[in-house]
Amino acid sequence: MSGNVLIAGSTSRIGNHLISYFKTKDYKRVFGASRRFDSAVSTENYIQISSEGLIFIPEHIELAIITIGDHIPSPVGTSPDVIQKIINSNLTTVISIVHQLSDSMKNGNIIVFSDALVSRVVREYSAYYAAKAGLETFVRAIAREMAPEIRINCIAPGIMNLKNSAKEDALERWSAKVPLGTLGGMQSVVTAVEFIVESEYMTGSIVKIDGGISC
Numbered sequence: 001m002s003g004n005v006l007i008a009g010s011t012s013r014i015g016n017h018l019i020s021y022f023k024t025k026d027y028k029r030v031f032g033a034s035r036r037f038d039s040a041v042s043t044e045n046y047i048q049i050s051s052e053g054l055i056f057i058p059e060h061i062e063l064a065i066i067t068i069g070d071h072i073p074s075p076v077g078t079s080p081d082v083i084q085k086i087i088n089s090n091l092t093t094v095i096s097i098v099h100q101l102s103d104s105m106k107n108g109n110i111i112v113f114s115d116a117l118v119s120r121v122v123r124e125y126s127a128y129y130a131a132k133a134g135l136e137t138f139v140r141a142i143a144r145e146m147a148p149e150i151r152i153n154c155i156a157p158g159i160m161n162l163k164n165s166a167k168e169d170a171l172e173r174w175s176a177k178v179p180l181g182t183l184g185g186m187q188s189v190v191t192a193v194e195f196i197v198e199s200e201y202m203t204g205s206i207v208k209i210d211g212g213i214s215c
């Protein structure tokens, strides 16, 4: 590979794993971007994310993966500032960063993250799912504008892992809801990323990796 990789959202569980994964691959440099410094990224490869987006964009980005997104509940009666926060992290910030990248990437590949359960929503997360559904529509719309130089696709995971705060029996309970019987794990994310990178005739697609939970 001749270019660099950028992971925006390097402090996320998935982003952090992708940083480690791409460090073993043949890209020139692996940049990590986040609001707060992440020790998985060396200082010279760290890019801060401000409320305006990336504070700078390195040259020769061949692959940009944006994992930003917060899974926050919004039951009926949730305050406007919490709703704004959810829309901001799952939609506005991601859209802004894609626009920033499209200005500076001459060609290459962008991947963003939605959620497979957009089509089979869980109660009390309406703002989150609305934002993710908006993001999927954005991907389809902007793919036309950025082609043929830049491809953009979206990965929609099911349940890849549980938060550290999850209850003791959560793994068993959630696994039982998945037709393929287990949670996804980080390797399924890597496989989906590699599939998109290799699939040169693919843009504007939503790739579900969910063990069938959204069926």
Ligand SMILES: NC(=O)c1ccc[n+]([C@@H]2O[C@H](COP(=O)([O-])OP(=O)(O)OC[C@H]3O[C@@H](n4cnc5c(N)ncnc54)[C@H](OP(=O)(O)O)[C@@H]3O)[C@@H](O)[C@H]2O)c1
Pocket (backbone or CB within 6 Å): 009, 010, 011, 012, 013, 014, 015, 034, 035, 036, 049, 067, 068, 069, 070, 071, 088, 089, 090, 093, 113, 114, 115, 116, 156, 157, 158, 159, 160, 161, 162
């Ligand atoms: N893990 C799963 O099972 C799963 C399932 C379905 C969908 N997804 C999607 O996959 C992506 C990665 O998931 P994850 O579980 O790895 O995420 P995560 O661990 O929950 O981390 C969320 C990330 O988003 C960043 N972030 C949130 N709001 C931001 C903002 N306004 N500006 C900049 N950064 C912001 C956080 O940065 P800070 O560290 O600064 O807070 C953090 O890096 C997300 O989009 C998520 O919705 C994940």
